[in-house]
Amino acid sequence: MIFNKLIVWFMPLVPKFIVKHFSRPYVAGPDLQDAVDTVRELNKQGILATLDVLGESAKEKEESEEAVEDYFRALETIQAEHLDCNISVKPTQLGLLLDKEFCYENLKRIIRKAQSYDNFVRIDMEDSNCTSDVIELFQRLQKEFKNVGIVIQAYLRRSLDDVTELVKTRTNFRICKGIYVEHRDIAYKDYEIINNNFALLLETALKSRCYVGIATHDEKVSWHGLRLVHQLGLSHEEYEFQMLLGVDEQLRRILVDEGHRLRVYVPYGKNWYAYSMRRLKENPRIAFYIIKAIFGFK
Template sequence: MRIFNTMAAHAIPLVPRSLIRKISRRYIAGETLCDARTRIHALHAAGFRTTVDVLGETASSSEQAESMARDYLNLVQAVGAQNEPPELSIKLTALGLHLDEDACMARVSVILREAASHGISACIDMEDTSCTQKTLDAFLNLEADGYPIGIALQAYLTRTNNDIVPLQARKSRMRICKGIYAEAKEHLVDGASMDRAAINSHFVRHVSTAIQAGSFVGIATHDAQLIDALTNWLQREQIDRSRFEFQMLLGVCEPLRDALLAQGFNVRVYVPYGYDWYGYSTRRIKENPRIAGYILSAMIRRDRTR
């Protein structure tokens, strides 16, 4: 079955957009801000925390970057009145990092300043390795300016072993994930390109040392084995639950997500919305071949019934 799922993942570009759109409804709140607010409200009512992301990849023009900035400002205005507003997830490339770094940082500062005035925090997302150093530098400057922000780190990158050290020294807020971008092998920890489980020991080490250093850590994974190892460590070390949270994507591993919440852990759900549903959905499907297998099976069944 694993081979079938992997083959299906490679065939995703051949899948009709209409079928991808149907599947995407599980992983995306919708296309509009109203859709996002509805899903966020439901998650908060169920006891979850949320992070909201405006879908969009690298801006190709200053106009596109400005449009994204306006989308974030509209989002802040819409959710700022809530008792417990969601966190923002911000991709610097969507705000023009590759076009004009100074203009990008000006846009980010405007967004963060407006967000802070509404009691809203943010997390600077980490992208591929071409952006890693620029993203870290930007975060350091924004953190020094006093904005309530965190930074995402990817455990599958070898450089994270060094990048995390100064962050721990400052007790910076971190989101630690495995990493999803297709990177050259020289950037990856031993075996990570061949076996995702090879990342686990690095992930556990980054989470545990960051928490012990005094940082608040978002533990971003859907790996049940990894979560078991970490919950055992957290309970054994009697780590206060206010010092960390588990983070999961909307629509992914919901039984595990619900079980963690039922055990009294803080759980944050990543809620994307926007018109770039196709790009986001295909990335999610490729990351989880089981979903691709389900889609291909559905297509085969549909053809047989015609």
């Protein structure tokens, strides 16, 4: 819808308090306790979680060191509170754009800490400037640790090659469409092609018996997940569905009631702005909400 596209373009001009208001469903809150309360509620409903300490593109090493400490606290709390929850980390928050080795050491510290609690770390995938570096860091870490997984984006033209390579080491994947704005030279732009590529990546990974987090709210894509699970005769322990906090709770419930593992991505922390902007831009009703808020329409 053209109107929605215009609003997305104007979003950076929308006052921060309005962005904060509308992004409330997508973020657990500013503190670890907010995230713990959210995860406990999800766990009660038979839903797993992954915690994300909000933040990206660290400009100083201290920022990344603080993020490592935040993740340590998250892991300690998950353990102490007996939550069914792992963590997701962003490489640029851990210093990828400052110094690759420094990022590697930070990732290693977090993964080692998680290992000591028998927990798992998912490395989120960011924009295409990071893809090769993140895959390379992941492959190094994978040689040392079992409790680490990566994310592959179905919109990238390179992803089939990446998955084909990564299945050789029985990688633990999250596959998603991808959220960053990428050039057509490197990324598919067509909705159907992205969905078909998603299905092809899923098939490649699941056929190789890799564990896959099928991360989508698009029922056409989750159907492909269900089709493959059926055709390959997979047990519920060999894959999971993943969704973002605040998006399509009805689909979430349907999948859980059918007996599938489902994990919700629970972001929290003070650096809510960039994440919230990306989520709001994906919400099909955002134009309506924002116009209503700015002009006070009832």
